[in-house]
Amino acid sequence: MKKLLPLLLIAAITSCKQKEYNADLLVKNGLVYTVNDKFTTADAFVVNAGKIVAVGKADSLEDIYHAKTVIDAQGKPVYPGFIDAHAHFYNYGLNLQTANLVGTQSWEAVLDTVNSFATRNADGWIVGRGWDQNDWKVKNFPEKTLLDSLFPLRPVILTRIDGHAAIVNQAALNIAGVKPGQTIVGGKIEMINGKLTGILVDNAVGIVTRKIPSPTEQMTQDALLGAQNNCFAVGLTTVDDCGLDYQMVNTIDQLQRKGSLKMRIYAMLSDRPENYDYLFKRGAFKSPGLNVRAFKVYADGALGSRGACLLKDYADSAKWRGFLLSDRKHFEEVAQNIYDKGFQMCTHAIGDSANRAILQIYANLLKGKNDRRWRIEHAQIVSPDDVKYFADNNIVPSVQPTHATSDMVWALKRLGDPRIKTAYAYKDLMNTNGWIPLGTDFPVENINPLYTFYAAVVRKDLEGRPANGFQMENALSRVEALKGMTIWAAKSNFEEAEKGSIEVGKYADFVILDQDIMKVKGGELPNVKVLSTYVNGEKVYEKK
Template sequence: MKSFLTALAVVATLASCSNKKQVDTIVYNAKVYTVNTAFDTVEAFAVQNGKILALGKTDDIKGEYSAKEEIDAAGKAVYPGFIDAHAHFYGYGQSLQAADLRETKSWDEVLKRLIDFAKAHPDGWLIGNGWDQNDWTNKAFPTNEQLTALFPNRPVFLNRIDGHAAIANQKALDDAGIKQAENLVGGDMLTQNGKLTGVLIDNAVALVESKIPSPDAKLAEKIFSDAQANCFAAGLTTIDDCGLDWRAVEFVEKLQKENKLKMRLYIMLSDNAENYDYLFSRGAIKTPRLNVRAFKVYADGALGSRGACLLHPYTDMPNKSGFLLKNIKHYEDVAAKIASGGFQMCTHAIGDSANRVILNIYNKVLKGKNDKRWRIEHAQVLNKNDFDLFGKASIIPSVQPTHATSDMYWAGQRLGQARLKDAYAYKQLLKQNGWIPLGTDFPVENINPLLTFYAATVRQDASGFPKNGFQKENALTPEEALRGMTIWAAKANFEEKEKGSLEVGKLADFVILDHDILKSTPQNLLKTKVLKTYLNGEKVYEAK
């Protein structure tokens, strides 16, 4: 009798299993932030063919489905894959091949790092990235005499942290054919006692940078591969790469077709004639991993190098107000052209004057509320009278919270306290349309999206400075910050129906963290680690 009952139980179990629907993956025993409209949390979900099939309680999901792979989240928090709404994916990969000059505390430290890097990389141009004179005791721009003395026969080119300034040695200037300062629209060559210092601002940078040989196919593949590995480790599953040319797009397509590049990319083409001709001829590009339908335009430079275009002079340099990088007619013509093709215009604007110019042009072209989702990238310093220009024409402010906490030490010196109050004003900008996408601008900032969350909600640096937060009235709530890194970032790319939240029918892009960032203290936010990252239900990163 006992053996009969045992056999009966086995049969019942087998019958139960056979009645379950087979899926690829089940995630269970989790706290899943779906980031749907109601901001619901669930315990489990099932994945089939790279998409979310069902969500609910662990018992219900496991009772209805059986899977090839079951992931016990052990009570950890699960989020939609993080989306960086403004970054430079290829540029970040390039920076990994160059001398790292970030967080240097003096020009002497820059030179020391460069000497060490040159020993291991003895050939070709010597490239470095990430110096910032605002972090040094002597905050003046450096000059290139020591660079030239150290490397008299090798061209040296060192990008400032924001990419809007650089310093070149004499050999690099010679190779670029630069013998004396030139008058440039939207650029500057700094001089001292009538002699070039090697410091180039905005449009002057390209005069030397354009002479650096392009990477071959092998190195280009490594650049993308290295960037992808680090981004997956940070929980990122989609990156907006702001400003590539059409050749890079075709190389990305090739790598993705060969399954050598899995990262989802939203690529904005740079503002030049070749790129307009290419996309207008080919049309918008949309695959599961690639989306190309936008153009990246630059209105001005950066605040740190005083290239941001201001309505009134810089407080700490009254003879400068920054500059637009092109004349206003260029922006008007580009806006009309992009609108005629039905594409998205995304314009870098830092200063209040640059923002006003672009906002007025957008409003003239867009003519009121719309769903074209034209974007202002950074929207960093605004005049108080211009905020409503975002809402009037449904213009998206695409912002980077870590810029606020990086700049807060010196931004007041540049702008003065009255003007600073309307800078980095993310809460005010959120109110314009009811949503706001968040990014990092990496490699200008760290790629870690958890630092974006921290900066957006806490508005302090890692040491807890300032005590009450930097202009805390413009902090976002934890829910708003998470939406900005997921569903709102997807919406800025016209992708909210396929990603950005964990809902039935959407892509199974998700990340498992060791802390619940929605319930965490500020101190624990900075300690939070990515445990696993999944793309299409496939594990692409696991912490060692």
């Protein structure tokens, strides 16, 4: 009996050791799309200290790992956390605090919405965003007469859905000092019969927005956290915030270090001297949640507001081709400085003339194959003669599929045949380098990346139009679309070694959906819901 007691004690100690936790999380019984090089699937993976430590079969992994938390996915599909390669995260959050004009069907509906907002928010500037005259029966830009009568003293600015045009009232024009006949490079101050209409396009908008008081610290924090909550609810775990000022780097970093801001952000600083000075002196900034190594430059405006710079006249506006927002020399100098300092250049280019100018400037510096990953944001209309620049110089086309399905109703009127065939050509652009990052451009479009997937694959709007899809020769396959919003989006940010797939060593960012987007019928894709979202293996959203 005395000999038996030590043996029993040893057995008990050994049993206790076997039950010690050696992992934080085990996800099992899922259809796990790893999005690795071979695009294999698994049914389980293990997470420890925020990173994936094993991927494979549940029975094998359970023999090795004893996790503190076990998630039974019950056969549901699991994907890498979705990445939005082009968005305006902070501005979207600010917009949540303003008048929402998205979906308004007339100028009168806009005014009703603004009036209600003004009643609830009695002080200061009235700010709104989201109207689109292309959705109205009368598709002309509105003018400010009714706005002036409703708000004779209180300044109002209402930005178009694309962010490249706005209508303001006379009170706002007075504060900004805008006068009839005034001109600005890269912008337009609209007049009819010698009178200001209140419509400002591209750089002209900035004359007024610079007069709006800066958000308070609380407003800024509320904007970031409000945007985060909505993004997590649609499965986003990383966003590319395109066009921030350097002060936001510290704000975002501080909130992330406190643990309140968990969204990972790839921040592009705006094309401003103070932002170049900041990053050139400091160097690239990288933390687990924040990556700052890129600059966002604007070549032209938007097609919807006729600010896109075209090689030939607009089909619906004779003798008008839009304009570049700066002269070519500016873009050449900026590109040279960014190149010399080793940073990434990401340039908004919509029209075929703007794309040609920026592609040529890129090519003159990149001089062939390279791994700089300089990006053209949108690449919306590209002349067939210029497509070669992407492959020859490894220039990355960064596109937003929902632009195609939002614009298709009126884009033909702007461009005409055959130029429309060179627009929203995502498959052709993907083929140049063999990969393409996808985004939404929210708040211009809806933040839901599943709408991105749907638009890329099915090429229809949420009403299922057109019946046969829009220019289906440029649809992406489901595999390509999923890669575009995971591993390829990560690659466009130089982050493919740390995210974008469910592989050992990468961050445990993943999303569980209620249906499999790789198999569900195309028309059902917009109805797929996010069940839960995880960042670093921590649940940050769960569907109620």
